[in-house]
Amino acid sequence: MSGRVALVGAGPGDPALLTRKAVALLRRADLVLYDALVPPAMLKIARRARRFYVGKRAGRHSMTQDAINRLMVRAARRGDRVVRLKCGDPFVFGRGGEEAMALRAANIPVEIVPGVTSAFAAPALAGIPVTHRGAATAVVLVSGHAAEAYEPLLNGLEPGSATVVVLMGLGRRAAVADHLIQRGWPAETPAAIVFGAAHPDGQTWHGLLGELGRASVADFSAPGTIVIGSVVALAPFIGSEVEPVLERRRTAGRG
Amino acid sequence: MSGRVALVGAGPGDPALLTRKAVALLRRADLVLYDALVPPAMLKIARRARRFYVGKRAGRHSMTQDAINRLMVRAARRGDRVVRLKCGDPFVFGRGGEEAMALRAANIPVEIVPGVTSAFAAPALAGIPVTHRGAATAVVLVSGHAAEAYEPLLNGLEPGSATVVVLMGLGRRAAVADHLIQRGWPAETPAAIVFGAAHPDGQTWHGLLGELGRASVADFSAPGTIVIGSVVALAPFIGSEVEPVLERRRTAGRG
Numbered sequence: 001m002s003g004r005v006a007l008v009g010a011g012p013g014d015p016a017l018l019t020r021k022a023v024a025l026l027r028r029a030d031l032v033l034y035d036a037l038v039p040p041a042m043l044k045i046a047r048r049a050r051r052f053y054v055g056k057r058a059g060r061h062s063m064t065q066d067a068i069n070r071l072m073v074r075a076a077r078r079g080d081r082v083v084r085l086k087c088g089d090p091f092v093f094g095r096g097g098e099e100a101m102a103l104r105a106a107n108i109p110v111e112i113v114p115g116v117t118s119a120f121a122a123p124a125l126a127g128i129p130v131t132h133r134g135a136a137t138a139v140v141l142v143s144g145h146a147a148e149a150y151e152p153l154l155n156g157l158e159p160g161s162a163t164v165v166v167l168m169g170l171g172r173r174a175a176v177a178d179h180l181i182q183r184g185w186p187a188e189t190p191a192a193i194v195f196g197a198a199h200p201d202g203q204t205w206h207g208l209l210g211e212l213g214r215a216s217v218a219d220f221s222a223p224g225t226i227v228i229g230s231v232v233a234l235a236p237f238i239g240s241e242v243e244p245v246l247e248r249r250r251t252a253g254r255g
Numbered sequence: 256m257s258g259r260v261a262l263v264g265a266g267p268g269d270p271a272l273l274t275r276k277a278v279a280l281l282r283r284a285d286l287v288l289y290d291a292l293v294p295p296a297m298l299k300i301a302r303r304a305r306r307f308y309v310g311k312r313a314g315r316h317s318m319t320q321d322a323i324n325r326l327m328v329r330a331a332r333r334g335d336r337v338v339r340l341k342c343g344d345p346f347v348f349g350r351g352g353e354e355a356m357a358l359r360a361a362n363i364p365v366e367i368v369p370g371v372t373s374a375f376a377a378p379a380l381a382g383i384p385v386t387h388r389g390a391a392t393a394v395v396l397v398s399g400h401a402a403e404a405y406e407p408l409l410n411g412l413e414p415g416s417a418t419v420v421v422l423m424g425l426g427r428r429a430a431v432a433d434h435l436i437q438r439g440w441p442a443e444t445p446a447a448i449v450f451g452a453a454h455p456d457g458q459t460w461h462g463l464l465g466e467l468g469r470a471s472v473a474d475f476s477a478p479g480t481i482v483i484g485s486v487v488a489l490a491p492f493i494g495s496e497v498e499p500v501l502e503r504r505r506t507a508g509r510g
Contacts, residue, residue, distance in 0.1 A: 092375055129355075138405065
């Protein structure tokens with residue numbers, strides 16, 4: 001039996017949102033390499049596998065990408081069925097492409113198993129449809145980890161022409177909001193930050209684009225998905241399972 | 256037992272890419288309303304349910320959105336567990352928001368179950384990561400069904416600033432390509448059309464933005480997902496399970 005690697009999307013965090021294929025691969029796996037935010041309940045599915053955490057620790061990568069690649073190649077060569085489990089979808093800000101290329105260059109068979117992306121599932125679970133007839137016929141998805149990642153796209157973006165979803169952007173939420181407002185987006189554009197969408201204690205901050213920088217996020221350890229656009233205002237008419245629990249505080253924090 | 260409705264994403268077409276929650280809801284369902292492209296193998300999971308096709312027939316809606324909404328409300332009121340099964344994700348060009356609003360307005364409990372979106376899964380299964388370090392840190396997703404759906408967004412889009420994914424855009428692929436080229440996108444930008452990505456006979460056309468309008472799609476009944484951007488050129492180094500079978504024909508069709 002020759003080894004192989006599956007690059008598997010874990011979805012937004014709820015084990016019920018794993019795909020059937022992800023579950024089948026985890027059950028058969030000999031080795032699972034997983035990132036931050038993969039919950040223990042998901043790892044338990046891989047009952048016969050050794051499991052290694054290869055995500056960040058205290059903000060730093062616990063292992064370089066090269067070291068992860070080498071580990072997968074070595075395990076597959078000795079016959080292991082490896083599952084590389086990544087939050088959301090492996091090809092949406094997940095470095096799945098880099099890992100697939102390294103594996104293929106080493107002649108290791110690779111299977112790509114898309115997952116439910118948090119970029120769309122987090123808003124959905126908070127009652128926000130990223131597209132909606134009459135409100136948005138386009139979606140823009142950017143990484144907010146650095147200005148050079150989102151500025152080229154946001155620079156030319158016509159105000160209101162798309163729902164904007166920002167992943168990994170909590171730290172730069174003020175800069176993203178300012179950038180859009182300077183380019184003509186109304187400060188009154190509805191905005192939300194969805195925290196831990198797929199968890200029972202998921203919470204959503206609701207406000208306006210002009211308030212995004214002042215949104216208090218100190219209470220949350222979960223990463224937040226930022227959503228900007230008129231579709232955000234639909235949440236009260238759609239959301240049910242996960243209710244927005246943090247209402248916009250129009251007066252607080254302005255004094 | 257009071258009735259309820261689950262708006263469920265079916266993913267890109269492979270029953271193995273259904274979520275566990277989707278499967279559990281289908282198994283318990285009394286009534287399933289499904290759209291075009293939902294394969295029979297998926298419907299069989301709903302073994303005890305009545306199943307109604309409510310998608311398009313010969314290009315026309317077989318039922319208006321209002322009629323679908325009324326049908327769901329009526330069934331839930333008489334106690335049915337209804338699954339509204341939609342290709343991909345219900346909130347990504349799926350009218351899920353409209354249906355959720357209609358149901359909530361009628362006081363019907365609604366559960367939203369995100370699915371694997373074809374917008375990202377179709378490229379992934381063809382070996383194209385929509386983001387990739389050094390190639391794309393942003394993705395733009397538009398509907399190509401009408402010029403007014405994609406033009407506002409594409410108008411300001413800085414050339415090369417994002418991977419562009421167009422759903423429902425086969426008919427207007429030439430117009431989309433011309434629009435981008437007129438706005439400074441190089442005609443040499445790699446482009447692909449992924450057909451039936453999650454099916455065993457999935458096929459991918461590979462070419463350049465300037466050739467997109469001339470890509471022959473007559474042989475395909477499956478809908479195509481258009482992907483534009485430098486990430487498309489990574490497919491030969493990533494794709495393995497679904498190989499591109501239609502290579503770019505540089506010389507054909509030019510005479």
